[in-house]
Amino acid sequence: MTDDLDRLKTEYADRARHLAGSDIYSMLNPANLFIIHSRQRAMVNALRIHGMTNLTQSRIMELGCGAGGVLAELMSLGARPHHLFGVDVLPDRLFGAQAATGLWNLACADGRSLPYTFQGFDLVLQFTVFSSVLDDAVKAHLAEEMLRVAHPNGLILWYDFWLNPTNPQTRGIRPAEIKRLFPECIFAFQKITLAPPIARRVVPVSWGLAYWLESLRIFNSHYLVAIRPKGE
Ligand SMILES: C[S@@+](CC[C@H](N)C(=O)[O-])C[C@H]1O[C@@H](n2cnc3c(N)ncnc32)[C@H](O)[C@@H]1O
Structure with missing residues (x-):
């Protein structure tokens, strides 16, 4: 992991340099707003299907929380700060997350060894x-740890791309691999997110066209996956 971690640190430092001054991941960027809104609809859909219609009592942990954008979204969906936990291996990301969310339950750790003996998170992301x-x-290892800390009747939410031909430092993950990573679980896949390079061109011209293209699913780059452990 040390090698992979060093590579990851270099990669994130490069990305930060490359994106300095850019607003592509800002909620004030219309294409990013479009992407986040569509993901939120898919998330709410997945949560409701699994009976999670109220997050105030849910204990939630995000592996790789980065600068805290998803944790902030969860608070906007009703999750309570004292029940929200974030883990990331990069300390500067966690400082950003703390500043952005005000959360204190943030741990600098490698997700292969999550710092929780607790095995009862209702939601792990x-x-x-x-x-x-x-x-x-x-x-x-990361998948094993996510399963270890999830409540047997809890839910794991996965959001990641299945294809990104432009960045050799990343690798898209397809449904078959996701199924192998979480053996004996039950899966619900939603293919979402109009591929960001397309969204960035289309959304400023027409939100309606972007919605229509996304509804076709053939240009969608990510899967949101609801993963249910075997249960008790
Ligand atoms: C692309 S960012 C996503 C951040 C956040 N989940 C979001 O969607 O905004 C991926 C994050 O995963 C973290 N990460 C990668 N490998 C990790 C590991 N083994 N343990 C903990 N965090 C890790 C990185 O440091 C980075 O902050």
Whole structure:
């Protein structure tokens, strides 16, 4: 992992340099707003199907929380700060997450060894972490840990892309691999997110056209997957 971690740190430092001054991941960027809104609709759909219509009592953990964008979204959906936990391996990301969310339950740790003996999170999330990991053994460990800390009747939410031909530092993950990573679980896949390069061109011209293209699903780059452990 040390090698992969070093690679990851270099990769994120490069991305930060490359994106300095850019607003592509800002909610004030219409294409990004479009992408986040569509993901939120899919998330709400997945949560409701699994009976999670109220998050105030839910204990939630995000592996690879980065700068806290998803944790903030969960608070906007009603999750309570004292029940929200985030883990990331990069300290500067966690400082950003703390500043953005005000949350304190943030841990700097490798997701292969989550710092929780607690095994009862109602919701465990990973959003675009696995696609940054190139080592299959590391991915398997991360998935094992997510399963370990999830309540047997809880839910794991996966959001990641299945194809990204432009960045060799990432690898898209398809449904068959997701199924292998979480053996004996039950899966519900939603193919979402109009591929960001397309969204960035279309959304400023027409939100309606972007919605229509996304509804076709052939240009969608990510899967949101609801993963249910075997249960008790
Ligand atoms: C693309 S960012 C996504 C951040 C956040 N989930 C979001 O969607 O905004 C991926 C994050 O995963 C973290 N990460 C990658 N490998 C990790 C590992 N083994 N343990 C913990 N965090 C990891 C990275 O440091 C990075 O902050």
